[in-house]
Amino acid sequence: MGATRHPVAGRDGLAVLDAEEIRRALTRIAHEILERTHGGGEVVLLGIPTRGVPLARRLAARIGEFEGLEVPCGSLDVTMHRDDLRLRPARALGRTDLPASGVDGKTVVLVDDVLYSGRTVRAALDALTDPGRPQAVQLAVLVDRGHRELPIRADYVGKNLPTSQREVVHVLLAEVDAQDAVMISDEGK
Amino acid sequence: MKRHLISAADLSRGDALLILDTAEELASLADRPIKKLPTLRGRTVVNLFFEDSTRTRISFEAAAKRLSADVINFSAKGSSVAKGESLKDTALTLEAMGADAVVIRHSASGAAHRLAGWVRGSVVNAGDGTHEHPTQALLDAFTIRRRLVGRGGLGGRGGLGGKASPQDRGDPGGSSPRGGTALDGIRVTIVGDVLHSRVARSNVLLLSTLGAEVTLAAPPTLLPLAVDTWPCAVSYDLDTELPKSDVVMMLRVQQERMTAAYFPSVREYSRRYGLDAARMARLPEHAIVMHPGPMNRGVEIAAEVADSVRSTIVEQVANGVTTRMAVLYLLLGGTEFPEVAP
Numbered sequence: 001m002g003a004t005r006h007p008v009a010g011r012d013g014l015a016v017l018d019a020e021e022i023r024r025a026l027t028r029i030a031h032e033i034l035e036r037t038h039g040g041g042e043v044v045l046l047g048i049p050t051r052g053v054p055l056a057r058r059l060a061a062r063i064g065e066f067e068g069l070e071v072p073c074g075s076l077d078v079t080m081h082r083d084d085l086r087l088r089p090a091r092a093l094g095r096t097d098l099p100a101s102g103v104d105g106k107t108v109v110l111v112d113d114v115l116y117s118g119r120t121v122r123a124a125l126d127a128l129t130d131p132g133r134p135q136a137v138q139l140a141v142l143v144d145r146g147h148r149e150l151p152i153r154a155d156y157v158g159k160n161l162p163t164s165q166r167e168v169v170h171v172l173l174a175e176v177d178a179q180d181a182v183m184i185s186d187e188g189k
Numbered sequence: 190m191k192r193h194l195i196s197a198a199d200l201s202r203g204d205a206l207l208i209l210d211t212a213e214e215l216a217s218l219a220d221r222p223i224k225k226l227p228t229l230r231g232r233t234v235v236n237l238f239f240e241d242s243t244r245t246r247i248s249f250e251a252a253a254k255r256l257s258a259d260v261i262n263f264s265a266k267g268s269s270v271a272k273g274e275s276l277k278d279t280a281l282t283l284e285a286m287g288a289d290a291v292v293i294r295h296s297a298s299g300a301a302h303r304l305a306g307w308v309r310g311s312v313v314n315a316g317d318g319t320h321e322h323p324t325q326a327l328l329d330a331f332t333i334r335r336r337l338v339g340r341g342g343l344g345g346r347g348g349l350g351g352k353a354s355p356q357d358r359g360d361p362g363g364s365s366p367r368g369g370t371a372l373d374g375i376r377v378t379i380v381g382d383v384l385h386s387r388v389a390r391s392n393v394l395l396l397s398t399l400g401a402e403v404t405l406a407a408p409p410t411l412l413p414l415a416v417d418t419w420p421c422a423v424s425y426d427l428d429t430e431l432p433k434s435d436v437v438m439m440l441r442v443q444q445e446r447m448t449a450a451y452f453p454s455v456r457e458y459s460r461r462y463g464l465d466a467a468r469m470a471r472l473p474e475h476a477i478v479m480h481p482g483p484m485n486r487g488v489e490i491a492a493e494v495a496d497s498v499r500s501t502i503v504e505q506v507a508n509g510v511t512t513r514m515a516v517l518y519l520l521l522g523g524t525e526f527p528e529v530a531p
């Protein structure tokens with residue numbers, strides 16, 4: 001996803017969410033998932049690499065805390081299903097790791113860090129067709145920054161962040177980047 | 190990555206690790222009910238085989254088909270080549286048909302290199318004479334890594350507990366290692382007919398790039414002249430090498446390429462350089478036995494060794510499809526390479 005390239009150390013970005021706010025947003029999303037899925041019994045969380053995966057794991061941990069429920073959690077790499085593969089040199093693949101219980105008949109909640117054009121999510125929906133037939137697919141994102149190019153929306157949003165297309169949103173997570181923050185910077189300069 | 194895969198020497202350590210890591214991710218596809226990805230839809234892969242080969246051709250064909258590419262098989266027998274067409278004219282025909290990749294197997298060393306100058310698509314060398322067979326080396330490295338180093342990539346198959354490396358997402362060039370492990374310090378002994386073996390040459394180059402310590406064990410007559418310039422050690426005595434090997438790779442005695450008497454008799458060769466149960470017992474506990482196939486049971490490898498749990502021979506075939514998928518994806522999956530002037 002173009003929106004989350006490497007954060008550059010020392011870049012003068014503007015933090016729009018700090019660690020506490022990310023924690024609260026995830027707590028709220030976890031509650032919303034439980035509410036919308038009537039207790040989360042048939043839920044499978046699938047994170048989209050890279051940063052969707054730790055987010056999915058955190059949501060699973062929260063749901064476990066609240067309801068004592070162990071939600072199956074995995075990852076779904078969408079690289080091979082992207083529509084922009086030919087625009088760039090071949091890129092490295094992420095890991096696909098579906099829970100042993102499978103996705104048939106489950107409510108799959110896709111988890112990603114930033115929702116932007118919607119193309120990653122479209123690729124994820126394609127990637128989901130081969131492993132099984134979920135009963136429903138929902139989408140949870142930490143940041144929705146607008147500028148959709150496809151008719152896709154998120155079911156659970158951590159924060160709506162109106163941005164200009166010149167700007168770049170970086171989500172930093174402790175598991176990957178050693179700190180939790182959402183930064184926004186102007187790539188134009 | 191370069192545009193063609195002609196020699197294992199074309200691969201930097203980063204390229205090689207990228208291929209192995211990609212293969213690692215693709216390996217999970219084999220466990221799924223639908224073993225297909227849409228990535229190379231609309232791309233054409235031509236298998237151009239001037240030399241008999243079953244496993245390599247089928248392996249490339251399966252790899253291309255699992256990535257949804259169109260596959261055209263071209264074998265020299267019963268084709269225009271049998272009527273006397275030159276390699277160049279065949280290449281121009283393929284070019285006109287719009288091949289995005291050509292997988293070539295040829296009895297002449299250097300054929301793949303020549304072909305790369307004539308076609309616009311990517312050329313993958315599937316064995317040229319006694320020169321190289323880079324995808325075999327890649328699948329061997331992949332097999333060694335899976336068996337002895339543990340799965341590379343992002344912290345093992347468990348995935349959930351693994352730590353994603355920060356380099357994971359960026360680098361559109363895709364040329365940097367993603368934290369996958371190499372083969373540093375693994376001791377590999379390659380045994381037998383090195384002289385006629387393209388597998389040995391590609392393996393020596395690739396495995397040393399990946400940090401393994403390679404030793405060739407062969408009779409002096411079956412070692413190439415310039416072997417002292419290769420990045421490996423040489424020994425004439427298999428028995429002293431076995432106890433310090435993590436991997437033993439047996440090579441087929443290629444009688445069809447032998448134009449002179451390289452050893453007194455098959456029996457004597459087998460007694461000195463063949464791997465039988467007694468020799469296998471001298472290997473360390475964890476060591477594995479590899480063979481690129483096809484095997485001559487009873488010559489370089491005894492049947493009980495080939496069928497033992499240490500043997501990775503069948504695994505190598507399965508890993509071949511996965512590794513070749515990774516190669517085709519990395520060569521064809523991204524942007525087209527800038528066109529070169531004809």
